Amino acid sequence: MSDRILHSLSLDAKTVSIISVIKGWGFVLLTAVLLYAVTRKYLNDSSKAVRRQVELERRWEFALDVAGDGVWDWRLDKERYDYAGRWTDLLNQCGGQAGHQETWLNVIHPDDLEPFQKAVNDHIRGLTERFENEHRVTCPGHNTKWLLARGLGTERDADGRARRFSGVVIDITKQKEVEHELRIAATAFDSNEAKMITDTSKRIVRVNRAFTLITGYSQNEVIGKDPSILKSGIQSTDFYREMWRSIHEKGYWQGEIWNKRKNGQEYPEWLRINVVKDARGVVTNYIASFNDVSDLKQARRQIDHLSHYDTLTHLPNKQSMMSMLDEVTMSSDRTSKYAALMFVDLKNFKALNSAMGHSIGDVILEELSARLSDASQHIAVARYGGDVFAILVSHIGSDMDDAAYNAHQLAELMIAKTSEPVMVDDFQYRADIRVGISIFHPKDNAANEVLRQAEMAINEAKILDTTGIVFFNEDMKLRVNRRFQLETKLREAIPQQLFLTMQLQVESDGHPSGAEVLIRWRDPDDGIVSPAEFIPVAEKTGLINQIGDWVLSSACQQIAAWSDHPVLSQLILSVNVSLKQFMQASFVDKVAEAISQNGILASQLKLELTESIFVEDYKVIIEKMEKLKSLGLRISLDDFGTGFSSLAYLKRLPIDELKIDQSFIRDLLESTENQAIVESIIRLGQSLGMSVIAEGVETEAQRDKLIEMGCHRFQGYLFAKPVEVDTVYTLIADRH
Structure with a gap:
């Protein structure tokens, strides 16, 4: 176009030639200036882009380090495996090499390796939409960690098989620990011990299955209710006031309490209440734990009965008799009345047991114990041993002679009662009993001394092989009698x-x-x-x-x-x-x-x-x-x-x-x-x-x-x- 304009001017050939040269160099110069400007702008833009990319990568790596996560990129077609992030330090310390998939596989826990590989292979083959797997990694000198790996096949071939597989690895060790603690807490909460959680307004927010089994209330029936629905009314207001005073002052309370089930049945429970506080020390909840102790109390009553009563005759046993004797001799209300301890021995009963069997002997003992109790109404009768009974009379006379007379009368009555035949099937047994008696004044004699005297009296009757009544007196020569017996x-x-x-x-x-x-x-x-x-x-x-x-x-x-x-x-x-x-x-x-x-x-x-x-x-x-x-x-x-x-x-x-x-x-x-x-x-x-x-x-x-x-x-x-x-x-x- 410039040439056309130049030729349209009425200029001579020389002038046109000069102008054409000048014009050519002008265009060259302009082109150079424009090229320089374009190149410089391009270089500036590229530099800014690189700086932005570096900054972005720096921020990305920083974020990975802070989060403890890692990124991996697997080019299956080029057999290239790359990973980045703070967790890569662990892989490298375990002997791994960058660019090798085996580095990761070698540190996976043996129990988790097979599921991990299966999940990877399934996604590579296109069997799963996304890849996700939780597994443990461990190597010598380091704690075991839990990792969550997530990934996606970003490039696939015509058969749908992944050619490129990328994803992230997240450290979930803390999360697993929290889950473990929660499972423990949940298991503990849902134990055989009933548990109830209330808020600070004393409204029930949660109960467990044991609570339902013990009280009869379902969770829906008690959520939002006051625990007072369980009150039996046996405990007083003062009791609950003292209980809450302890909870507020000490942070806990425990003790036995009577509550009421949904059906109205009252039952004893062993209750513990603990306070829950937040990090600032502010009370947020109360946790009550309790067990129904009905069976335990019943078992204790049975054990107490067995320890104090004879299982055959249901009379107090030796231990109970000793306790009663202690009570008489140690009582602060010691009157001027005399007391008596008697031992009743069945002569030749052991021979009967051997000859006729224990079944017959037990029936006879039951009958004789009933007769002794009948003859000794309002008086303590106990089975002291196999065929020995003990009778304790706390008030039998105002003086020694009166007491001895009354004791003799009682002994004769027992002999008369027990001498009547006892029929067991076709067998008839007539008991011969011996009675050893110790008369004592409670303020002058200790229990052991009284017991010793009564034993001496019954032993005297055994040694003399008599059937009758023997009183203890100080002239008895126990050693002589024992020597005679031993000889x-x-x-x-x-x-x-x-x-x-x-x-x-x-x-x-x-x-x-x-x-x-x-x-x-x-x-x-x-x-x-x-x-x-x-x-x-x-x-x-x-x-x-x-x-x-x-x-x-x-x-x-x-x-x-x-x-x-x-x-x-x-x-x-x-x-x-x-x-x-x-x-x-x-x-x-x-x-x-x-x-x-x-x-x-x-x-x-x-x-x-x-x-x-x-x-x-x-x-x-x-x-x-x-x-x-x-x-x-x-x-x-x-x-x-x-x-x-x-x-x-x-x-x-x-x-x-x-x-x-x-x-x-x-x-x-x-x-x-x-x-x-x-x-x-x-x-x-x-x-x-x-x-x-x-x-x-x-x-x-x-x-x-x-x-x-x-x-x-x-x-x-x-x-x-x-x-x-x-x-x-x-x-x-x-x-x-």
Whole structure:
């Protein structure tokens, strides 16, 4: 167009040429200026866009870090996997590498890996609209975290299979912890204990299933109501005022309360009320927790009944009688009236039970208890034992004579009532009863003393084998009666009711070296009778010789029986010998005969003698000991240190062993005097060439102290209690 304009002018050719050159350079210059301006604007715009993108990415990464989330982008067609966000630090610390899908898979919890992979594959194949999966990730040195992964296939091929798969990963660990706590709270709330939540206006906002089961009210029936709908009316206004005072001051209250069910039934419950406060300390709710304790109270009543009443006769039992007796003797209202405690014993009832059976015996006891109660109206009657009843009369007379007369009258009435025949099917039983009576004044006698007196009276009736009434009096000689009873029964007991037990004697390393033979008496009526009770009676009556001979013979038989046992054949049995037994003229011959008849080695028998033998003639003692030693057996001086033997004669006695009495061992660690005595005995035994054994060792500290002093043989509960012969083998075998 510029050329046309130029040619239309009436100019010469030279001028046109010059103008054309100028025009060309002008256009070049203009084009350059315009190109520069356009290029500069483009560069400025690009720079701003880059800065905006960088800022956007910076903000995006910051947001991911703050949120703890991550972004992932998986290019399946290029096998490229990228992730970003703060959680990537954990993946990298677990040994992962950027761009590798395995990094994520390697830290997923093994139990969650298969569901995760299935969810991923299902979405890649187009089976799901969106990908979403919760899983745990863990690696050494880090806590397990819960992640929520969400994603979408953003590019898919013609078959619908994802070529690009992108999404986010959100850390939901805190959310899971809260959910877990909520589940625990929900489980606790919906427990077997009834729970009720109210607001500050004391309106019910929530209850659980246990509440409904206990009260009969459904949740819809109580929401918005005041808990007073449960009130039974048994508690007073003051009770509730005090309850709420405690709640406001302490933040809680608990106690027993009576409430009412929907059907109107009253029931006891154990109630706890706690205050709920917000972060500012302002009360927001009250939580009441309670249990129906009806069954518990009923069970307690039954237990209380069983503990205080006899299940067969339904009379008060021994414990109740003791309580009633305590109440009488300790009552502050002690009048001038005398009281009486009576024991009623059914003669030969145990024989009846054995012959006819307990079913018949129980019927008879029920009938006799009813008769005793009928004869003793308004008086406390109890079943004190199997066939023994107790009757307590708190006011029976104004003086001793009057009380004794009235008690005798009552006893005769009971005898008359119980003597009438009792029919059980075709069997007729006529009871013979014995009554032991103690008359006492409550202010002068303690319950235990009254009980002892009544027992003495009934025991007197048993010993005399009478059927009738026996009063306690101070002239009764309980020890004589007991000795008479024991003597009579002991004569019948030898030897059928006697048996042996053994207590091991051990070395310092715990290896058994022997055992002491201990006699026991199993009485058919009284059970095990203590040796401390029947041995003195046996010694005074001379029965000790017969018992001693049996023990010696039985011990030798046991040694012979054990001769084939590799473990037991090495044991040395110690047999206690009393003074009377030792002083028998034929004692040495009896020992020799027992050894010979059983064919045992005399060295396996040890006789234990107490220092009491030295009250006799020393010459006779030494002579007998030497004869016994010539047989080859061993002699031990038992309870050494408690007697009065002369040390001057001790060195002349053929004794193999000194046995330290347990009275010195008991306080060995606390008493310096005992330590000095024990140490002296040990040194004396060592100087005389005798072994020393300590009895009554019960603690490791005692044993260690004795070892320190030089004693290396022991006997006591620390190592073994006395056991019956059949148990000895097991006891020894366990130590080998």
